[in-house]
Amino acid sequence: MKNKKSFVIGMCTLFALSTTLISCNDDSEVKLANLNVSINTSESFSGVSTDNIYVYLENTTSQGKDSVLTNVDGVATFLDMAPGTYNLSCMKSLTAQEASEASGYYEAITLNGTKSNISLFGGVDSVDELVLDGKPSSSLVIKEFYYSGANDPSWGIMFKDQFIEIYNNSAEVVYADGLYLASIVPQRNGSSADDVISTLSFEEFVYADKIAQVPGSGTDNPIQPGESIVIAFDAIDWTDNGVKDFSVDLSSADFELYAIDWLESLGRTGSTWFDLDNADVPNMNMVYLNVENYGFYSFNSTGASVAILRCDETPSEIITDPESSDSNPIYYTKLNVADVIDGIDMLANADAGAYKKLPASIDAGFNFVEGSSYTSLSVSRKVAKTMTDGRIIYQDTNNSSEDFEAGNVFE
Ligand SMILES: [Ca+2]
Ligand SMILES: [Ca+2]
Structure with missing residues (x-):
């Protein structure tokens, strides 16, 4: 901070009303002001340390700026x-x-605190406060994912009760319109002794066997x-049907x-046994x-990876799974990792880490449910705050x- 000694002002009449000023002679010395600024944080970032932060004080007339570190x-x-x-x-x-520890949002963020047009009066010690706050851009997260299917002895449900719940983790309205939901592959996840680890690179791209999109024109689905x-x-x-303990x-x-x-619009055939349509619930595109x-959009019940994305253009680049055979090729659509908003690797069991198909930038770990498929177990995100x-x-x-963490889907 600059060392301010005195401030002489000719227009002393400006301050004539202040009882703290000394008498006003031709070259009178105006008393100076002291200011204590306390830094606090918004509720979202409570716990963030407020020492050793520069506070800037800018004179609105001269634009002169001073700065002082907090204690x-x-x-x-x-x-x-x-x-x-x-x-x-x-x-x-x-x-x-640091952001994650304070707020639950795992992303680098800059917090700002500002206040405009505060008045300092000569000879008066003032106090003021700045509140540090910031808006994380990470907004939509996968909150619950149920891929395992129902532990229903009658086998009436199987995996038809699968669902995914997507949650707005931010303080702002987010529109679901246009959001892509992708089943991430290869589906091999360590559940079968025949599973082979993929040779695909998962750094820049990930791969989908199924993609659907939330309908809407932009603001239809807040x-x-x-x-x-x-x-x-x-x-x-x-x-x-009496199966409420399972589903x-x-x-x-x-x-x-x-x-x-x-599928039928493309001359292909669906599955009326697995793929049902409740007319009261809007369909994904x-x-x-x-x-x-005979295809349908379900998730692999022995362990499924999934991602939500926003893309500038509809993903359309098709590749062939390098581990599939020439006689029975398996095709995937390529997706840019940079487009992924959130994604999770759910594998067969604790030993299946080699079958991860999302890069560490999206999911540095993986999870699973005990027993793999038909367990009535879902995975749910833990509460941060x-x-x-x-x-x-x-x-x-x-x-x-x-x-x-995994838990019973019906509880
Ligand atoms: Ca369906
Ligand atoms: Ca429907």
Whole structure:
């Protein structure tokens, strides 16, 4: 901070009303001002350290700027400032780890605190406050994923009750319109002794065998902060036939995965046994199914990886699985890792890490449910923080080993 000694002003009449000023002679010396600025954090970032942060004080007339570091109590003290009007500001950059510990949002973020047009009066010690806050861009997260299928002894449900829940983890409205939901492959996940580890590179691209898209023109499907949407494979009340201890009621799902009409429009055939259509639940727009006939958009019940994405153009680049045979080629659509908003690797068991198909930038770990398929177990994201208004922020460290836990889907 500059060392301010005195501030002489000719227009002393400006300050004539201040009782703290000394008498006003031709070259009178105007008393200077002191200011203590306390830095606090918004509720979202409570716990972030406020010491050793530069606080800037800018004179709105001269644009002269001073800066002072906060002490261990988060207070910056400006001494001997000229009376006048000032703008206050401070900022602090958090690493992804620091942001995660404070807020639950795992991404590097810059917090800012500003206040405009504060007045300093000569001879008066003032106090003020700045609140550090920031808006994370990570907004939609996979909150719950149920791929395993129902532990239903009658085998009436199988995996028809699969669903995924996508949650708005931010403080802003997010529109689901146009969001892509991709089943990430290869499906080999360590559940079979015949599974081979893929030779595909998962750094820049990931690969899908099924892609669907949330319908809408941009603002038709708002997700409020702390709210979510459920996308069901078959939007049926699966608890209806005395099987409520095994499954869930999906009849009020927000969207449904239904492929038959789309397949038939392409001259292909769907599956009326597995793929049901609740007329009251809007259908996702089908984009890609790698099975020519009798296909449907479900998830692999022995362990499924999934991603949500936003893409500038509809993904359309097809590749062949290098581990598939010439006589029975398996096709995938290539997706840019940079387009992925959230994704999780759910594999067969604790020993299946070699079958990961998402890069560490999206999911540094993996998770699973005990027993693999037909367990009535889903994986759910852990709670990171509950705001005073009740809004929950879910833990998102881009590591499903840490962020998710398995539990009964019907509880
Ligand atoms: Ca369906
Ligand atoms: Ca429907």
